[in-house]
Structure formats: structure tokens, C-alpha cells
Amino acid sequence: MNPKSISKQTLLRLPSYLSYLKSLPEGDNEHVSATMIATALGLNDVQVRKDLACVSKKGRPKLGYVTGDLIKDIESFLGYDDLNDAIIVGAGRLGGALMSYEGFKEYGLNIVAAFDTDERVVGTEICGKKILPMDKIKDLCESLKIRIGIITVPAHAAQKVCDMLVESGIYAIWNFAPTHLKVPDNILVQQENMAASLAVLSAHLAEAIKKNGF
Amino acid sequence: MNPKSISKQTLLRLPSYLSYLKSLPEGDNEHVSATMIATALGLNDVQVRKDLACVSKKGRPKLGYVTGDLIKDIESFLGYDDLNDAIIVGAGRLGGALMSYEGFKEYGLNIVAAFDTDERVVGTEICGKKILPMDKIKDLCESLKIRIGIITVPAHAAQKVCDMLVESGIYAIWNFAPTHLKVPDNILVQQENMAASLAVLSAHLAEAIKKNGF
DNA sequence: TAAATATCGGTATAAAATTATCGATATAAA
DNA sequence: TTTATATCGATAATTTTATACCGATATTTA
Numbered sequence: 001m002n003p004k005s006i007s008k009q010t011l012l013r014l015p016s017y018l019s020y021l022k023s024l025p026e027g028d029n030e031h032v033s034a035t036m037i038a039t040a041l042g043l044n045d046v047q048v049r050k051d052l053a054c055v056s057k058k059g060r061p062k063l064g065y066v067t068g069d070l071i072k073d074i075e076s077f078l079g080y081d082d083l084n085d086a087i088i089v090g091a092g093r094l095g096g097a098l099m100s101y102e103g104f105k106e107y108g109l110n111i112v113a114a115f116d117t118d119e120r121v122v123g124t125e126i127c128g129k130k131i132l133p134m135d136k137i138k139d140l141c142e143s144l145k146i147r148i149g150i151i152t153v154p155a156h157a158a159q160k161v162c163d164m165l166v167e168s169g170i171y172a173i174w175n176f177a178p179t180h181l182k183v184p185d186n187i188l189v190q191q192e193n194m195a196a197s198l199a200v201l202s203a204h205l206a207e208a209i210k211k212n213g214f
Numbered sequence: 215m216n217p218k219s220i221s222k223q224t225l226l227r228l229p230s231y232l233s234y235l236k237s238l239p240e241g242d243n244e245h246v247s248a249t250m251i252a253t254a255l256g257l258n259d260v261q262v263r264k265d266l267a268c269v270s271k272k273g274r275p276k277l278g279y280v281t282g283d284l285i286k287d288i289e290s291f292l293g294y295d296d297l298n299d300a301i302i303v304g305a306g307r308l309g310g311a312l313m314s315y316e317g318f319k320e321y322g323l324n325i326v327a328a329f330d331t332d333e334r335v336v337g338t339e340i341c342g343k344k345i346l347p348m349d350k351i352k353d354l355c356e357s358l359k360i361r362i363g364i365i366t367v368p369a370h371a372a373q374k375v376c377d378m379l380v381e382s383g384i385y386a387i388w389n390f391a392p393t394h395l396k397v398p399d400n401i402l403v404q405q406e407n408m409a410a411s412l413a414v415l416s417a418h419l420a421e422a423i424k425k426n427g428f
Numbered sequence: 429t430a431a432a433t434a435t436c437g438g439t440a441t442a443a444a445a446t447t448a449t450c451g452a453t454a455t456a457a458a
Numbered sequence: 459t460t461t462a463t464a465t466c467g468a469t470a471a472t473t474t475t476a477t478a479c480c481g482a483t484a485t486t487t488a
Contacts, residue, residue: 201362
């Protein structure tokens with residue numbers, strides 16, 4: 001067992017605490033309490049306090065936490081302070097959107113290049129990032145020691161791309177294709193499942209309609 | 215209490231069952247068992263069986279479920295068979311990616327139009343969908359009875375957009391901006407939190423590095 | 429026809445996550 | 459200085475979620 005194995009739920013909440021903390025106007029918010037965060041985010045204060053206890057030991061009774069320190073603690077815990085290089089496979093609309101999203105740097109993610117099969121886009125750039133042909137994946141990953149791959153190709157092509165990435169030494173995959181990927185045990189896959197989010201939204205909607213007759 | 219109030223976790227897993235079922239080659243997969251799904255997706259078979267019991271009553275010992283029927287049952291449960299109209303606010307890269315994603319129709323979501331403040335994009339189209347100025351939101355939502363709004367604007371603008379949507383009669387919001395939205399009690403917000411996914415990925419990565427010394 | 433097997437569906441148990449409670453402590457007010 | 463208050467951190471209780479177990483049943487094999 002890990003001494004500090006943190007729960008996945010907590011991990012999922014930490015970024016929202018972070019974005020809330022960063023949204024606070026400076027000056028009159030030197031300190032922030034778990035109660036305050038909980039109220040703003042619609043959560044239970046004990047839950048927030050327990051989550052924060054995983055990443056920081058600096059809470060003080062009556063006062064709470066020093067806002068700036070807490071932000072640093074969360075960022076450091078989430079690894080936002082050391083930048084990870086990544087490549088993206090699939091330079092379509094979604095891939096392009098991710099490439100052009102400046103915000104990833106704040107999360108410690110640096111997309112260095114993209115790959116695509118389409119000859120019309122290969123050779124072009126998006127936001128200063130080159131789009132390369134697929135057969136260059138292995139070379140680039142090995143020479144730059146890339147460990148993170150992002151998949152934004154259509155579902156039917158995802159497994160093939162995944163296999164290529166594994167073959168190229170990638171061992172963390174962020175998969176935006178709506179497919180379950182088969183990988184060796186030591187490879188991490190984080191599924192970005194928009195269909196799942198949509199399912200939750202639809203279900204709530206259906207329930208609300210049934211209950212309130214909207 | 216709801217008689218059939220389904221757990222959120224189950225709801226999140228249903229779409230992955232669906233995509234697995236659809237990926238099966240027809241012909242030699244007339245039937246499918248919970249065990250089979252569980253093995254393919256790396257889950258526990260009892261969990262899958264219980265999840266499926268929420269949406270279908272047609273499981274048969276020894277055989278399992280009729281694949282086609284199960285697909286229909288899940289789709290129907292998730293509301294994928296009655297198309298919901300939606301609008302999108304923010305026609306930037308991410309907004310454009312969502313607009314051009316044909317797959318949403320499969321999930322019962324139909325994006326009818328987009329809105330943006332940028333005069334250069336207002337009046338243009340993406341994938342046959344018009345981009346309109348912000349002050350037209352209310353008119354359009356009311357005349358077409360739109361109930362779902364998708365927010366893909368920068369974080370700092372999200373709350374304002376959210377308020378406009380609520381004001382326009384929207385009551386389910388899919389928020390891609392990394393901010394917590396304040397809404398009245400009867401409005402549903404589904405947060406699409408890429409930072410949260412990334413946090414899980416980074417944490418796993420950091421743990422693997424520490425353990426295996428990659 | 430009888431035995432073996434895979435699977436469902438229900439119940440029971442275990443594990444995990446959330447929420448409540450309480451004593452301790454730091455600050456502010458009386 | 460004393461009292462009141464807000465908050466933390468720890469422990470306990472509750473709720474939710476996941477897993478194990480077992481009898482029933484449909485199919486296949488002997």
C-alpha cells in the first residue's frame with residue numbers, strides 16, 4: 001500500500017479548488033478556509049478540509065490557509081510545476097483545439113508536436129507546433145523522451161494509434177476517442193469521455209422533465 | 215427517494231458499455247454476457263451485471279443478453295433516441311471542434327447554432343451551423359425552445375454567459391470552461407473538467423515514476 | 429434423459445467515500 | 459485578561475459503492 005495513496009475523487013476535486021483559489025481577488029483574501037471553499041463550490045466543508053489535508057499541512061484554526069501557499073501546495077502536488085512534454089496524434093478539429101489551448105502550460109503539459117495521416121495537413125503548423133507524418137512518431141518520442149501521448153483520432157483508428165504509441169515508448173495516454181483501449185499493464189490510460197458527461201447531463205435532464213414537467 | 219435512482223458511477227459506465235457493444239463485429243456476437251463485457255473493459259463482472267440490470271431486464275442464464283436489444287436498451291435509457299437541441303456559446307477552437315463533431319448525434323445531441331462576441335466570426339458558419347451575435351441568444355432559445363447550452367468561452371467570461379443562458383430559459387448547461395458556475399437550484403450544470411482528467415493522469419504518472427523509476 | 433456448465437439475479441458482505449461530531453487552538457471582542 | 463467565535467484535525471457514524479456468494483435457469487454435452 002502506498003502511504004499517501006490519495007483517492008481518485010479527491011484528485012478530481014483538487015483542480016476545482018485550484019481554479020477557485022486563483023479566481024479570488026488578491027488583497028482582501030490573504031487567508032481562505034475550507035468552509036469558504038465548500039460554500040462557494042457547493043461541497044461539504046469537512047470533505048474540502050480532508051482533501052486539503054492531503055496536500056498541505058498548513059491549516060490554522062480560526063484563520064484557515066494562506067491562499068498563496070495553498071495554491072502552491074496544490075499545484076506542486078498535481079505536478080503542475082514541472083512541465084511534461086507530450087505529443088498529440090490526430091490534428092483534426094479536436095486535436096487542433098487542444099494544440100491551441102494555451103492553458104495546458106498551467107497544468108504542466110507541453111504539447112511539442114502533432115501527427116496525422118492526412119497529407120494535406122502534414123507539414124503545416126498549428127500555433128507554432130509542427131504536424132508530422134505518422135511514421136515519425138517513434139523517432140521523435142525516443143529522441144525527445146516523450147512519455148505522454150494524446151489521442152484525438154476517430155474511434156476506429158484509436159487502437160492502432162495506441163499500439164504505435166506504446167511501441168514508441170509512451171506510457172501515459174490521454175484518450176479522447178470514444179473507445180476502450182487495450183494496453184499492457186504498465187501503461188496508463190486516462191479516458192476523456194465526453195459521452196459519459198453527456199450521459200449524466202441527459203439523465204438529469206430526463207429526471208427533471210419527469211419530475212417538474214418542463 | 216427515487217425508486218430507480220441510478221448511481222452516478224453506473225451512469226458514467228453505461229456509455230463505455232455501449233461503445234464496446236457497438237464495436238463488436240456483428241454475426242458471431244448475437245449474445246453477450248456481463249462477464250464478457252467486464253473482461254474486455256477491465257471491470258468486475260458483478261458490477262457490469264448490476265449496471266445492466268438498471269437498464270434491461272432481458273438477461274438470460276447461460277446465454278447473456280441479446281446484443282442488439284441491449285444496445286437499444288442502453289441508448290433508450292440514456293435518452294440517445296430522442297434528439298435534444300442545444301446551442302453553443304463560444305465559437306473558438308474548442309467550440310468549433312464540438313460543432314463539427316458528427317458523433318454527438320449518436321448521443322442524442324443536436325447543436326443548432328453557435329454564439330460569439332467576435333465580429334469576425336459572427337455571420338460565418340461551421341459545418342452548416344450559423345454563428346450568431348450574443349444578443350440573439352434569448353430570441354433563439356425561446357423560439358426554438360432550447361433547453362441545453364454548451365459553454366466554450368474563456369473562464370473569465372463563463373459566469374456571464376451562464377447567467378445569460380439561464381435568463382434565456384436554458385436549464386441544462388455543459389460547461390467546458392474551467393470555472394465553477396453559480397446557478398439557481400433548478401438548473402443543471404455538468405462540468406467538463408479536462409484539468410481534472412489531467413490531474414489523474416499526472417498523479418498516476420508521478421506515482422509510476424517514483425515506483426518504477428522511469 | 430441426465431449431468432455439466434455458464435450465466436443471471438438476488439442477498440450478503442466488504443470497502444470506500446461522505447458527512448457528523450467533538451476537542452483543541454488561534455484570533456478577536458468584551 | 460477573559461470570553462466568544464471560527465476553524466482545524468481527528469475520530470466516529472452514515473451512506474454509497476463495489477465485490478463475493480449462492481440458488482435458479484437455460485443450454486450444451488454425455
